[in-house]
Amino acid sequence: MARPTTGSVIEHQGRDGRTYRALRFVAYGKRRHVSLGPVSAEDAERELSHVIADVQRGRWKPAAVEAPPEPTPVPTFGVFAMEWWALTKDQLAPSTQADYWWRLTVHLAKYFNELRLDAITFDTVERYIAAKLAEDDPLSARSINMTVTLLGAILERAVERELIGRNPAKGKGRRVRERAPTRSYLDAAGQIVALLNAAGELDGTAPSNRQHVERRAMIATLTFAGLRIGEMCALRWRDVDLAGGWLRVGESKTDAGRRRVKIRGALRDELLAVRGRHQDAPQSAYVFATSEGGRLSPDNFRSRVLGRPATIVDGEEKAGTGAVGRANKQLEAGGLPPLPKLTPHSLRRTFASLLYALGEDPGVVMDEMGHTDPALALRVYRQSMRRGDGEKAQLQALVEGGIVAVGGRREENTTAEHSASEAA
Numbered sequence: 001m002a003r004p005t006t007g008s009v010i011e012h013q014g015r016d017g018r019t020y021r022a023l024r025f026v027a028y029g030k031r032r033h034v035s036l037g038p039v040s041a042e043d044a045e046r047e048l049s050h051v052i053a054d055v056q057r058g059r060w061k062p063a064a065v066e067a068p069p070e071p072t073p074v075p076t077f078g079v080f081a082m083e084w085w086a087l088t089k090d091q092l093a094p095s096t097q098a099d100y101w102w103r104l105t106v107h108l109a110k111y112f113n114e115l116r117l118d119a120i121t122f123d124t125v126e127r128y129i130a131a132k133l134a135e136d137d138p139l140s141a142r143s144i145n146m147t148v149t150l151l152g153a154i155l156e157r158a159v160e161r162e163l164i165g166r167n168p169a170k171g172k173g174r175r176v177r178e179r180a181p182t183r184s185y186l187d188a189a190g191q192i193v194a195l196l197n198a199a200g201e202l203d204g205t206a207p208s209n210r211q212h213v214e215r216r217a218m219i220a221t222l223t224f225a226g227l228r229i230g231e232m233c234a235l236r237w238r239d240v241d242l243a244g245g246w247l248r249v250g251e252s253k254t255d256a257g258r259r260r261v262k263i264r265g266a267l268r269d270e271l272l273a274v275r276g277r278h279q280d281a282p283q284s285a286y287v288f289a290t291s292e293g294g295r296l297s298p299d300n301f302r303s304r305v306l307g308r309p310a311t312i313v314d315g316e317e318k319a320g321t322g323a324v325g326r327a328n329k330q331l332e333a334g335g336l337p338p339l340p341k342l343t344p345h346s347l348r349r350t351f352a353s354l355l356y357a358l359g360e361d362p363g364v365v366m367d368e369m370g371h372t373d374p375a376l377a378l379r380v381y382r383q384s385m386r387r388g389d390g391e392k393a394q395l396q397a398l399v400e401g402g403i404v405a406v407g408g409r410r411e412e413n414t415t416a417e418h419s420a421s422e423a424a
Helices: 041-057 077-091 095-112 120-133 143-159 189-205 214-226 231-234 265-277 298-306 322-333 344-357 362-369 373-385 389-399 417-421
Strands: 007-013 019-027 028-037 248-249 260-264 310-312 316-318 403-408 409-412
Touching: 007 041, 019 041, 028 041, 077 095, 077 143, 077 403, 095 120, 095 143, 120 143, 189 214, 189 389, 214 231, 214 265, 214 298, 214 344, 231 298, 231 344, 260 362, 265 389, 298 322, 298 344, 344 362, 344 389
Parallel strands: none
Antiparallel strands: 007 019, 019 028, 248 260, 310 316, 403 409
């Protein structure tokens, strides 16, 4: 085998200003290249002479080529999502935790859990959206979009960890077109009275294991104090100053949400009645608690207090349940239109409307609602100003706990009287 006796030192000027050197020579019938780094010219020449001597003696060996590292195995969505949840959940508020867990386990898990992350494509996400829209009882467009948003957040973490190259759930094309939702609320005293009376009737006929559910008082608190459903569930007796006439909201999702709300006549009567039935409850107790004294679930309120509205099943009308269904029967019997589709937030918007009936200005409404953006207050204000003086007077009487005419009848709020009789 031919033994080379010469080679060369090559130089390269780096961007950092330093000169980098390497060796070029032939060994064992192949051209070789060995990088030396930023060494001096003298050290490079010396290294070249050593390499050539080793080649001539048959001792020189090329550097071993390291095997590429094993690629990180790509987990399934189910495994990765549970890891994401474990690392993320403690950073979320309790209500957000419950919402995310519902999106993840009830909706995303069924479709994506068995798929490897790199098998989830834009087409996969589109098929998921189409499947959700095709369900017998589909989610709203907004709810579907919220599940896709959570999917995108989880997959974004996978992108950051270089498990996938791009996020297939990201972008406007991965969303269902949403229509502006109908913002319902009760704008007539008769509707509010019918709902309260229906809830009171349910209280009176409740079985023994459901008598702790204060249906009428909960609806009154949402309607006459404008609390969010989570704020009402978190309300404790230490937050209720019946003597001073103020209710304190200390647990809210925003700084503006932590606020004081004036306890007006009708609400004061309802809360006095509840307190009379729970005189031994400590100040730290929840105002509206479970049978074991725990925190009430918003879902329980929606299903067991408001209930489902009337629906059409196989061409036939199925009666609504809860206070809404019972109130609609009362309204129908009196020849009055039924209630709009109600949610807990509908009652919160009703409170804003009631404040305008009392003559409050938008600033007070924003303070008591816990808003920083005047858009909602002004929108409700414009609608409220269309009421006639008679309807405004009815709403004022209702909030103050007075007599209200409903469907030609005059009804008086008897909650305070009921409270006094129970206390006795």
